[in-house]
Amino acid sequence: MRRSELYIAFSFLFTVLLFALFRTPFLLYFGLVYSLVLYLRRFALVPRAFKFDVGVILGIALMAISPVFLVVRFGEYTSPSTFHALFLLGLFSVFFEVRDGFLPLIPLAEAMIALIAKTDTFEVAVNWLTHLFMDITSYLVRGLIDIFNLPIAMKGNVAVVRNSMVIIGSGCSGLDAFILYILAALLLIYLRKSSRREAALLLVGALGIIPLNAVRIFTLLVIGYHSGISFLELFHSHLGDLMFVAYVFLYWWAVLRWKKQVKGEEKLTAS
Incomplete structure (x- = not known):
């Protein structure tokens, strides 16, 4: 199984699992849209060479930070959507080169909207x-x-x-x-x-x-x-x-x- 296929399958299953745990429709909508776009644009997923460069460091940092949003409360609730978006974005950055700017833009938009949604x-x-x-x-x-x-x-x-x-x-x-x-x-x-x-x-x-x-x-x-x-x-x-x-x-x-x-x-x- 190719790296792109593994990532697409993981993004879909990860979305379904988090929705089952947190029942957040926003997370489900963005996650399913992201998985669909990944599948339709799978030819644009170019595997990154395994080397410790800026993209890999950024990806690891995003994945390391993402669980914080399941613990820290923003108002009354935590933000599973932000965790979902940052983890997938970090994983993307570790394994793929950015050749299609729309692909990482979807989880980035999800994270931004999820955080803005916590404001009064x-x-x-x-x-x-x-x-x-x-x-x-x-x-x-x-x-x-x-x-x-x-x-x-x-x-x-x-x-x-x-x-x-x-x-x-x-x-x-x-x-x-x-x-x-x-x-x-x-x-x-x-x-x-x-x-x-x-x-x-x-x-x-x-x-x-x-x-x-x-x-x-x-x-x-x-x-x-x-x-x-x-x-x-x-x-x-x-x-x-x-x-x-x-x-x-x-x-x-x-x-x-x-x-x-x-x-x-x-x-x-x-x-």
């Missing part, structure tokens, strides 16, 4: 964004209830379904799916080396996550009204994932198909 300013910004998404989603859900004239009372972010209250909280805001879409779109743009127009269209697709999330919550309320709250809770965990995957697939397929048609028309015009 970041927490205030996230809370503001979360409430903004909650308010927009609640407004859209109320609009759907009015359009379909359903006997569901809703005030603010609280809906009354028969005799039960359903609250559109931070976990239902759709902000996490919005951010995940942007990260996935940036990855696709990088891998395809997209033009500005294609990149813009792919990123604009993130706006569709907001009404999609409102439709998801509205659908859950309808299920709860007709079939009971137990059915609402049953569909709550998986409906959003299915809708998100279907939306991303269909939207990206439409954008890439349109781009292919435009290129075909340009070739015909040129000929």
Whole structure:
């Protein structure tokens, strides 16, 4: 097994293990994206000659420092994401030469964002964004209830379904799916080396996550009204994932198909 294949397999298993221990979605997202990029760009992993140079020293130092972030608390919690990122970055520096700057940039970005996320300013910004998404989603859900004239009372972010209250909280805001879409779109743009127009269209697709999330919550309320709250809770965990995957697939397929048609028309015009 080649060194690059071992590193890719290790990065994936290391990510899964840490997620199982700490249950940090941020770590999982970045780790899986990093493993995927490593696999797709494995030809860019150039083994470093075994010699004690600056890259090796830096790599060893990063791996030695990384466990500190599992012990030292930043606010209420430690930072397993920073440990994950620095350890993988250090291991990369020891075994490979930097020929593709995007590869080490992913764990570096993970470490920086993980540390910034521990600051009060970041927490205030996230809370503001979360409430903004909650308010927009609640407004859209109320609009759907009015359009379909359903006997569901809703005030603010609280809906009354028969005799039960359903609250559109931070976990239902759709902000996490919005951010995940942007990260996935940036990855696709990088891998395809997209033009500005294609990149813009792919990123604009993130706006569709907001009404999609409102439709998801509205659908859950309808299920709860007709079939009971137990059915609402049953569909709550998986409906959003299915809708998100279907939306991303269909939207990206439409954008890439349109781009292919435009290129075909340009070739015909040129000929």
